[in-house]
Amino acid sequence: xxxxxxxxxxxxxxxxxxxPFRADRAPDAxxxxxxxxxxxxxxxxxxxxxxxxxxxxxxxxxxxxxxxxALIAAGVPAAKLMPGTGACALPDSIALTRKAVSLGCAGxxxxxxxxxxxxxxxxxxxxxxxxxxxxxxARLQLYLYHIPPVSGVPITLGLIExxxxxxxxxxxxxxxxxxxxxxTKAMLDAFGKSGFDVFPGSEVFLLDGLRxxxxxxxxxxxxxxxxxxxxxYRNWQSKDADALQAGITATRKIVQSVPMIPALKAAIxxxxxxxxxxxxxxxxxxxxxxxxxxxxxxxxxxxxAMPGIEAVACPVH
Amino acid sequence: xxxxxxxxxxxxxxxxxxxPFRADRAPDAxxxxxxxxxxxxxxxxxxxxxxxxxxxxxxxxxxxxxxxxALIAAGVPAAKLMPGTGACALPDSIALTRKAVSLGCAGxxxxxxxxxxxxxxxxxxxxxxxxxxxxxxARLQLYLYHIPPVSGVPITLGLIExxxxxxxxxxxxxxxxxxxxxxTKAMLDAFGKSGFDVFPGSEVFLLDGLRxxxxxxxxxxxxxxxxxxxxxYRNWQSKDADALQAGITATRKIVQSVPMIPALKAAIxxxxxxxxxxxxxxxxxxxxxxxxxxxxxxxxxxxxAMPGIEAVACPVH
Numbered sequence: 001x002x003x004x005x006x007x008x009x010x011x012x013x014x015x016x017x018x019x020p021f022r023a024d025r026a027p028d029a030x031x032x033x034x035x036x037x038x039x040x041x042x043x044x045x046x047x048x049x050x051x052x053x054x055x056x057x058x059x060x061x062x063x064x065x066x067x068x069x070a071l072i073a074a075g076v077p078a079a080k081l082m083p084g085t086g087a088c089a090l091p092d093s094i095a096l097t098r099k100a101v102s103l104g105c106a107g108x109x110x111x112x113x114x115x116x117x118x119x120x121x122x123x124x125x126x127x128x129x130x131x132x133x134x135x136x137x138a139r140l141q142l143y144l145y146h147i148p149p150v151s152g153v154p155i156t157l158g159l160i161e162x163x164x165x166x167x168x169x170x171x172x173x174x175x176x177x178x179x180x181x182x183x184t185k186a187m188l189d190a191f192g193k194s195g196f197d198v199f200p201g202s203e204v205f206l207l208d209g210l211r212x213x214x215x216x217x218x219x220x221x222x223x224x225x226x227x228x229x230x231x232x233y234r235n236w237q238s239k240d241a242d243a244l245q246a247g248i249t250a251t252r253k254i255v256q257s258v259p260m261i262p263a264l265k266a267a268i269x270x271x272x273x274x275x276x277x278x279x280x281x282x283x284x285x286x287x288x289x290x291x292x293x294x295x296x297x298x299x300x301x302x303x304x305a306m307p308g309i310e311a312v313a314c315p316v317h
Numbered sequence: 318x319x320x321x322x323x324x325x326x327x328x329x330x331x332x333x334x335x336x337p338f339r340a341d342r343a344p345d346a347x348x349x350x351x352x353x354x355x356x357x358x359x360x361x362x363x364x365x366x367x368x369x370x371x372x373x374x375x376x377x378x379x380x381x382x383x384x385x386x387a388l389i390a391a392g393v394p395a396a397k398l399m400p401g402t403g404a405c406a407l408p409d410s411i412a413l414t415r416k417a418v419s420l421g422c423a424g425x426x427x428x429x430x431x432x433x434x435x436x437x438x439x440x441x442x443x444x445x446x447x448x449x450x451x452x453x454x455a456r457l458q459l460y461l462y463h464i465p466p467v468s469g470v471p472i473t474l475g476l477i478e479x480x481x482x483x484x485x486x487x488x489x490x491x492x493x494x495x496x497x498x499x500x501t502k503a504m505l506d507a508f509g510k511s512g513f514d515v516f517p518g519s520e521v522f523l524l525d526g527l528r529x530x531x532x533x534x535x536x537x538x539x540x541x542x543x544x545x546x547x548x549x550y551r552n553w554q555s556k557d558a559d560a561l562q563a564g565i566t567a568t569r570k571i572v573q574s575v576p577m578i579p580a581l582k583a584a585i586x587x588x589x590x591x592x593x594x595x596x597x598x599x600x601x602x603x604x605x606x607x608x609x610x611x612x613x614x615x616x617x618x619x620x621x622a623m624p625g626i627e628a629v630a631c632p633v634h
Contacts, residue, residue, distance in 0.1 A: 023419040057430075058407060059408070060409050060412075063406075088405070089376050089377050090375060112600065114431075114432065115369075119601065126600070181358050195492075217450075236574060281407060281469075282407060282430065282441070282443040283440035283444050284440055
């Protein structure tokens with residue numbers, strides 16, 4: 001066997017795919033697969049399954065491995081997948097990363113271990129280094145996931161620099177969900193020319209990111225608005241780019257006027273006429289009736305649509 | 318078979334037992350069992366294995382289940398065990414809680430799901446309620462673990478009230494590691510007379526807690542100083558109580574003058590003459606040489622000792 005072939009890098013719009021749950025709160029593989037297929041057909045270049053918006057940390061490693069298997073079995077290309085695989089426990093991170101790499105996923109998006117706060121870069125370096133070494137597969141493309149407002153554990157530029165130096169083949173890039181453009185810009189300026197692909201964590205920064213060397217975005221609203229967001233990605237050098245950006249930013253603001261994760265699920269439930277989609281796992285809860293009305297009224301006034309989305313005719317669980 | 322018998326509640330000093338790791342960073346069951354035995358022989362009334370100081374969230378559910386089995390196999394009484402079983406993912410919390418209850422553990426100490434921040438009490442209520450209902454075992458004694466400086470997700474008095482009302486048989490108490498005595502006092506005042514056992518998360522508040530109706534403490538330094546802390550517990554109504562409390566508070570301050578978890582391991586390594594104990598799992602790191610010197614010099618000046626602690630003669634891993 002020759003050297004392992006890396007899957008080409010994903011660029012463009014990725015959705016951190018929301019995870020549907022059945023009445024017994026088990027992951028609903030059928031709806032999940034169907035939504036992934038819809039996303040790839042409507043503008044997503046890739047699927048960052050098992051992200052924050054996927055309620056990934058509310059699922060066990062085994063549940064996530066089963067969902068990956070279901071995607072592959074349904075014909076979703078592994079080359080489109082960038083699953084989240086970072087957990088608090090190193091063996092969990094290693095197990096899910098190994099699974100993703102063995103399936104041929106384009107990459108993995110890794111949270112730092114997020115229970116302890118105020119940890120050192122040395123400790124975080126050891127975590128990522130140990131995952132890379134124990135997975136021990138040249139196909140691994142690791143994207144670091146910086147989302148301090150939720151994880152409480154930042155990925156510093158110094159940590160990236162050290163990992164890039166020691167693992168230039170494995171370190172593929174980062175998602176920056178800090179919400180702080182100056183941090184994204186600093187990442188791009190420092191590493192964007194070293195084959196380190198930076199994705200802002202919101203389409204609000206998509207155009208700014210592309211102009212500064214970014215590779216697309218990985219964004220919650222990619223779950224419902226992938227076509228328009230992809231429109232900015234495809235036309236970022238056109239004279240219409242700023243107007244297109246203003247459009248997707250406006251839609252984003254409507255969605256994030258209520259809690260984001262239940263909002264995405266409520267929108268899918270509404271546009272697919274499939275109320276099963278509204279369910280969340282604790283500790284998250286559904287939108288209140290007032291929040292749902294605010295969201296749906298706002299989207300309607302914006303002329304929002306989800307072309308081709310439809311209910312999944314599932315057996316009653 | 319008659320109704321399931323509950324194990325009597327633990328009162329007194331509990332240690333969140335530090336977890337030794339082997340050179341390959343796998344949990345070292347032999348050293349773990351030996352330290353648990355030493356703790357029970359030297360002042361601990363119970364063992365809150367798998368706490369924050371245990372690096373519990375850096376271990377997989379399977380690793381923790383195996384360590385519980387190792388304790389039971391070695392003859393450590395389940396009636397002395399209050400393992401931490403709360404995880405971000407509900408299935409993980411359910412699996413480890415079920416395991417603990419099936420072994421006859423005196424209780425479980427449960428973190429809230431801690432990835433998402435700013436979650437509602439409704440969402441946290443659903444999490445704990447679902448664990449209680451899915452475990453579905455009348456022997457379950459659930460202690461809530463309030464440690465907002467680390468978890469980022471507080472356990473409010475309103476949440477406790479609602480859970481106590483709906484699950485009075487399962488809700489046994491709480492560990493308050495907020496470090497805020499006014500919060501511990503408010504918990505004691507609100508629920509201390511309802512059969513809800515409150516344990517401050519530090520021996521600094523042991524005497525104050527006992528005087529206000531607390532049941533002991535669950536404290537990091539219980540790992541190395543259980544005898545003296547138990548001395549305060551046993552003599553809290555004596556005239557010497559305040560002097561005894563001042564002594565354990567002074568020792569605590571020496572230990573927490575450097576990072577706590579590596580400090581506990583460094584102290585055991587030193588007093589047992591067993592350097593294997595120093596190892597941590599990422600993202601935590603060992604003390605620097607300067608920190609270790611500061612700790613050990615401070616303890617020596619304090620006349621500190623760990624009577625009967627000794628190295629474990631292990632096969633080379």
